[in-house]
Amino acid sequence: MEQKKDALLKIQNLSVSFRRYNHGLEQENLQVVSDLDLTVYPGEIVAIAGSSGSGKSILASAILGILPNNAKVDGNLYFKGETLTPQLQQQLRGTKIALVPQSIAFLDPLMKIGKQVDGHRRPKPVQTRKALFARFGLPQEIQYLYPFQLSGGMARRVLVSTALISDAELILADEPTPGMSLDQALEALQMFREIADQGKGVVLITHDLDLAFEFADRVAVFYAGTTVETAPASDFKKGPDALRHPYSKALWHALPQNGFHPIEGFQPYAGNLPPACLFAPRCPYATEKCRTQAPLLREVRGGEVRCYYGA
Amino acid sequence: MIQRLIRIFITNSLKMISLLLAVSIISFILVCASPIDPVQQYIFSLGTAVSPQQRAEIEEYWGVNEPPVERYLNWLGEVLKGNLGESAIYRRPVADIIGQRFLNSLALMISAWILSGLIGFALGCVMGLYQDRALDKILKKICYILSSIPTFWLGLLFLLIFSVWLGWFPSGFSSPIGVLSENVTVWQKIHHLILPALTLSLMSFSNIALHTRQKLIDVLHREYAQFARARGEGKWMLLRRHGLRNIMLPALTLQFASFAELFGGSVLAENVFSYPGLGSAVSAAGLNSDVPLLLGVTLLSTLFVCIGNMIANILYGIVDPQIREVHK
Structure with missing residues (x-):
């Protein structure tokens, strides 16, 4: 309970499902996120690792409260100890919680950069924007350009500026590195490190695992819409023995530099989830218990794991 | 910028001239191939008996027996000099008739065009914002119904309700009967314009509204809308900052491309309301085999539609920064 007070963002048992109509009137609920837990403290970067379809981007939308109308959200979300209601989310988006989108497609192609970075709030934060551009080494003239006229590197810094122009305390970065060269990716991540060092919380949703291990403080591993493990980033650098969950270990082994060994099977898709532990069908250590009763998240060696046997 | 606009203007003008030539050739061929006999029609409208010898003289004078190519070149030469010939039914130069009636039609078409553009765009925005809600569903049904109703039928309905039953508007013509044309006030002209303009705009506004709706829905599902x-x-x-600027371009194209529909619709609307514009002139010319008037109006309508498209092209270059960049 004490932790909940200090945490910038605390998510408990978050579930998200989408209502869908099959063949006329038959209604179906697609569970895309189930029993997800995540905590972010001020001053830290929490990387979220997981394959496509593990619910990473939906998490960002759920925190901001911008899921489509047919989505149903269950569970508890707290921002600085306060329950995140739709009203509070409406107040916080773009002010205290900011999203850094992944590509230039998230900028309006027909609006000039300056106007776009300033956002819709008044008074226009023109001075802050100028200072930000200066800090990121962006020429002031680009405020008169359109998004398609920017180079890739500039666009990335512009996207980060859109988040920093507010005094957001929580930054959600949705896959900010794909398609970048190593230099660019390092530069981008360095930027997020600086933001976190100023006392803000950063959630870094990413595919680039080894880079995430390098810059993040903690790593949350997602599988089929839930958190299977949260561990200090250093554990991932140490190797599979320091990790707690069989999926995290498998993920580590699947990295190119660690031998590129995949495990059998596929991540289950929404609408076709296993009854208990979501990883059980692919787990080499799974027992009868794992197939009948879902494991809860528990603390192990300074991290958290959703497994009966992780140690 | 100015230079580029001049270039666009010149290329479009060249295209327009070649198109006008092509249209004039095709319509000339069609008239030649049709069973219309202009001489017979001329004699018929004279109202007096004509002997075979006199008829032969008229044919000789008009050059009816020359080969078609030569006839076409003669006609084209006169058109280039500004002489469109004399209308057989009105007994006046075609250019005069077109000039006078075009002004009437223009007033009608422009007011209908603006009305349908504004209503269609506004309704489309509302429908797009409230996608799949009750408001959207009702408006969408109205649009479907309106776009399936024929213009002339809607015109008749309006006449019945607003003119015959309620008596709010006159039932036809562009000015009151029995008033000298120099005594007609602007208000009276507008009063006569309202019903035909409303009819004509209802024909095209649902099309614009449905297009705008779909376009706005597309925009609202794009990543930048999500980010906003x-x-x-x-x-x-969202509509003000991102919606409007991103649906403006397709809306403009649609609006200017609707010139052709507008012209087609005005033929029907003008006939229903006995409105003395080009539309009623062209149907009169068609029914009475008035070849010079028919050709003249055909050329003018081609020009009208072409100008609409050219304006859209030029506006595109001004409004869209990405196209501006390409032309730099």
Whole structure:
């Protein structure tokens, strides 16, 4: 309970499902996120690792409260100890919680950069924007350009500026590195490190695992819409023995530099989830218990794991 | 910038001239191939008996027996000099008739055009914002119904309700009967214009509204709209900041491309309301085999539609920064 007070963002048992109509009137609920837990403290970067379809981007939308109308959200979300209601989310988006989108497609192609970075709030934060551009080494003239006229590197810094122009305390970065060269990716991540060092919380949703291990403080591993493990980033650098969950270990082994060994099977898709532990069908250590009763998240060696046997 | 506009203007003008030539050739061929006999029609409208010898003289004078190519070149030469010939039914130069009636039609078409553009765009925005809600569903049904109703039938209905039953508007013509043309006030002209303009605009506004709706829905599902929501923009703010500027271009194209439909619709609307514009002139010319008037109006309508498209082209270059960049 004490932790909940200090945490910038605390998510408990978050579930998200989408209502869908099959063949006329038959209604179906697609569970895309189930029993997800995540905590972010001020001053830290929490990387979220997981394959496509593990619910990473939906998490960002759920925190901001911008899921489509047919989505149903269950569970508890707290921002600085306060329950995140739709009203509070409406107040916080773009002010205290900011999203850094992944590509230039998230900028309006027909609006000039300056106007776009300033956002819709008044008074226009023109001075802050100028200072930000200066800090990121962006020429002031680009405020008169359109998004398609920017180079890739500039666009990335512009996207980060859109988040920093507010005094957001929580930054959600949705896959900010794909398609970048190593230099660019390092530069981008360095930027997020600086933001976190100023006392803000950063959630870094990413595919680039080894880079995430390098810059993040903690790593949350997602599988089929839930958190299977949260561990200090250093554990991932140490190797599979320091990790707690069989999926995290498998993920580590699947990295190119660690031998590129995949495990059998596929991540289950929404609408076709296993009854208990979501990883059980692919787990080499799974027992009868794992197939009948879902494991809860528990603390192990300074991290958290959703497994009966992780140690 | 100015230079580029001049270039666009010149290329479009060249295209337009070649198109006009092609249209004039095709319509000339069609008239030649049709069973219309202009001489017979001319004699018929004279109202007096004509002997075979006199008829032969008229044919000789008009050059009816020359080969078609030569006839076409003669006609084209006169058109280039500004002589469109004399209308057989009105007994006046075609250019005069077109000039006078075009002004009437223009007033009608422009008011209908603006009306349908504004209503269609506004309704489309509302439908797009409230996608799949009750408001959207009702408006969509109205649009479907309106776009399936024929113009002339709607015109008749309006006449019945607003003119015959309620008596709010006159039932036809562009000015009151029995008043000298120099005594007709602007208000009276507008009063006569309202019903035909409303009819004509209802024909095309649902098309514009449905297009705008779909376009806005597309825009609202794009990543930048999603991002704007993540930054705290509400529905209407989203429409103002991102919606309008991104649906403006397709809306403009559609609006200027509707010139052709507008012209077609005005033929029907003008006939229903006995409105003395080009539309009623062209149907009169068609029914009475008035070849010079028919050709003249055909050329003018081609020009009219072409100008609409050219304006859209030029506006595109001005409004869209990405196209501006290409032309730099």
